[in-house]
Amino acid sequence: MKDKSGSDQTPLIERNPWLFIVVYGVLFWGVTTAVLYSALMSFLFDDSMWDIFSYSIIVFPIGGFAWGGAMLWWYKTNQKKKS
Structure with missing residues (x-):
């Protein structure tokens, strides 16, 4: 869908769902x-931020992949209800 200026206003989640999951x-x-x-745990427990960050940077993006997939599922479910 294009507006008066000619730019594409289609949401990213509709244009490229995988890009939405990766980016958001x-x-x-x-x-x-x-x-x-990592910052909070190193502040509260006096552990090395880099030790905590080394596993956090692996675990939390996996959770982010699941979060993005859940948002995609939720969006598509609501789109079906509207139509």
């Missing part, structure tokens, strides 16, 4: 959560 799930949710979790 893995990068935005997974990496951001890994950094925040």
